[in-house]
Amino acid sequence: MSGLLSFDVIVEILSCLPVKTLKRLRCVSKELCSLIDSGYFEDLNLSRSIRNNNNAMLVLMSQYYKKRKGKLYWPPRYPDFYSFLHVDCYSLDQDIKGNLTQIKVGSCPLRGLPGFDLTENFTRPFGDFVNDCVGCSNGVLCLSTKGRGLDLVNPLLTEECHHGYPSAAAIETGGDDTSYFYYDAPTHDFKLAILRSETILSETGKCPYHRWDERWDERLEVYRLEGDNGFRMIQSYPLLDFDCNPGYNDTRPLFHSGALYWVGKTDWRPTKIIAFNLERRVDDDQARCDKFGLPCQENYGGRWRWGALGVLDGCLTATSYYGYGEEWEIWVMKEYGVQDSWTKLLRCETAKFSEISCPSPLRPLAYSKKGNKVLLERESCSWFHTTQLFWYDLERKTVAEVKIPGAPEHFKVAVCVASLVNYKGTTRN
16 A cells, blocks of 8 residues: 555655545545544544545425425425425535536435425324424534424435434523534534523513513533534523523524624624633633624614624625615624634625625625635525525626525525545544
């Protein structure tokens, strides 16, 4: 194996290859198979892909509800509907003519995840299918099933799907709760963070709904995946003591790299971003918190509003819109926590994206391979998950809609890195 090249050189060369090629090389020899399956090589390939912006993967998640008579309905209205999730993966390395190249991932595209029989005659109790994607981290999807718990699957390693991790009753989420799935690098564990929100009752015992004096009781619960025993809660952080908790604003929180971000207000005006870092090893909860201002505060008054927070190439982004969404601006924080590092990425009119102007979230997903374009996601104003994708040319200031052949009408998207990471419920090599 190392007749002409040293072992270290071979490892460096292999770590630059895509996952699809590495899967084929596992059949060459036992030494290569052992190397590619090792935890050291998984981390090396993943870190190189993130650093060089390679192997970016766009995951399309479409959810349908199917009645026994074979008709498709969306959204669900009756209790005898069955739900299942389709997962399609596309490569972001190809941006010619605004198209994306589909990645062949075995049984995932258009036929569901492995282990799910989606034939016409297949009947199961309601809610026993995948009904939501909790999150994606290091190329691993965390899927939620009402009747079976949580499933972890790497779409590019379809032969490795781990079903039925138990979810205790404490993990059951309500309508106002939000779940986040992430990889904790310091402890090398997959974890689940749940933001629980509850309106504090007034002295009369009634919920002060839509009142100026209402307050939100929010806490962030952290669960760790412990092998076949499932997720176990290891910590709970109250967020009520902060000057503005996550649920007390119009901008939904963002979770990235083990930290929860939300927009804080001063005198009812958004003025800052608050970051609550779970990976910071401190005893005081206030020490976990970072605060930094939003860009160009003097220009954002009147009808300018902040729409959404996001992440682009590892940098924090903030999106603002004017009025009912006639104009949009996207800012990027080049250096974390530095106020002067805010840079305006783009400013454009909504008419370039759609004939209908509405304050629906517009957020950047990823740069193209050459770096001259940015992929934008725009959700519909309705509660249908109708997502539009666009390539925005940063040099020409033009917009081109992304056409995905065979894509469903309603879907959600997530960007992650194609990797060899796979959780097997045991200690990694």
